[in-house]
Amino acid sequence: MALLYTINGISGAPRQEITNYIMEFFKKKGRKVTGIADPKGSNYGQLANKIVLHHHIALSAFTEALLYLTCSKEIFDQVDWNHYDIVVCKGSFLETFGYPNQLADWELEEARKFFFLFAKHIKHTYPFLSIILTEDYIAAEKRAGKKFEYKGKQEKYLIDSNRFLRIKEHPIIQEIGIKLVNVEVKNGDPWKVFQEKIEPILHAQPML
Numbered sequence: 165m166a167l168l169y170t171i172n173g174i175s176g177a178p179r180q181e182i183t184n185y186i187m188e189f190f191k192k193k194g195r196k197v198t199g200i201a202d203p204k205g206s207n208y209g210q211l212a213n214k215i216v217l218h219h220h221i222a223l224s225a226f227t228e229a230l231l232y233l234t235c236s237k238e239i240f241d242q243v244d245w246n247h248y249d250i251v252v253c254k255g256s257f258l259e260t261f262g263y264p265n266q267l268a269d270w271e272l273e274e275a276r277k278f279f280f281l282f283a284k285h286i287k288h289t290y291p292f293l294s295i296i297l298t299e300d301y302i303a304a305e306k307r308a309g310k311k312f313e314y315k316g317k318q319e320k321y322l323i324d325s326n327r328f329l330r331i332k333e334h335p336i337i338q339e340i341g342i343k344l345v346n347v348e349v350k351n352g353d354p355w356k357v358f359q360e361k362i363e364p365i366l367h368a369q370p371m372l
Contacts, residue, residue: 165245165246165287165289166243166245166246166247166248166249166250166251167249167250167251167292167293168251168253168286168289168290168291168292169186169250169251169252169253169291169292169293169294169295170252170253170255170256170291170293170294170295171183171186171252171253171254171255171256171294171295171297172255172256172294172295172296172297172328173296173297173298173299173328174304174313174314174321174324174325174328175304175308175311175312175313175314175321176299176301176303176304176305176306176307176308176312176314177297177298177299177304177307177349178297178299178307178349178354178357179254179255179297180254181354181355181358182295182297182354182357182358182362183199183252183253183254184199185354185355185358185362186252186358186362186366187199187250187252189363189366190249190250190252190366195249195250196247196248196249196250197248197249197250197251197252198243198248198250198251198252199251199252199253199254200239200240200242200243200251200252200253200254201239201253201254201255202236202239202253202254202255202256203232203233203235203236203238203239203255204235204255206235206236206238206239207238208234208235208238209232209235209236209238209239212231212232212235216228216231217313226270226274226277226278229270229274229278230278230281233278233281233282233285236282236285237285240285240286241285243286245286245287253291256291256294270334270336272335272336275334275335275336276336276339279336279340290340290341290342291342292343292369293342293343293344293345293365293369294342294343294344294345295344295345295347295362295365296328296329296331296332296344296345296346296347297347297349298325298328298329298346298347298348298349299325299348299349299350299351300349300350300351301314301318301321301322302351303349303350303351304321329346331344332344332346345365347361347362
């Protein structure tokens with residue numbers, strides 16, 4: 165059964181670059197590695213994301229999480245979890261469509277139900293390690309370009325970034341035992357950020 169690593173962060177964080185570096189790290193170790201994207205990379209996920217963002221649909225946290233989870237199944241089902249040693253996911257259950265709701269805001273029982281459904285998609289397991297990236301607003305805007313979801317919304321960007329940081333404080337994370345690590349990019353070069361802040365974390369993890 166593959167170990168799942170997730171790379172999370174809101175718009176403008178270098179998730180793709182860090183995801184690629186982590187995959188290459190494990191490949192050099194001789195591991196069978198594959199990468200997947202979050203639900204917004206699936207056909208239904210792209211459609212759902214456009215509806216939620218552009219039509220300003222107000223959803224409860226749990227409803228949005230279920231929609232996100234449903235769209236993610238298309239991606240999870242493409243992975244042979246018994247064939248690979250490592251699966252690296254750019255994005256994960258910690259994120260939502262447009263970030264109006266976050267795990268840090270959820271009631272404990274709702275979070276527990278959602279995590280159970282998430283685990284069913286990947287053979288009753290949970291992420292082995294989740295890395296949460298945070299970035300400065302100006303650097304994030306420059307990196308994301310036209311895809312930046314917080315154009316002219318610096319205060320909201322900071323609020324949502326702080327909500328990401330509070331995820332690891334949620335009781336459900338403590339209960340399940342998922343290891344979450346926050347990495348501040350601070351307009352740094354993604355490769356240097358990986359070398360200095362993430363690679364040591366990977367070396368410290370027990371291998372298969």
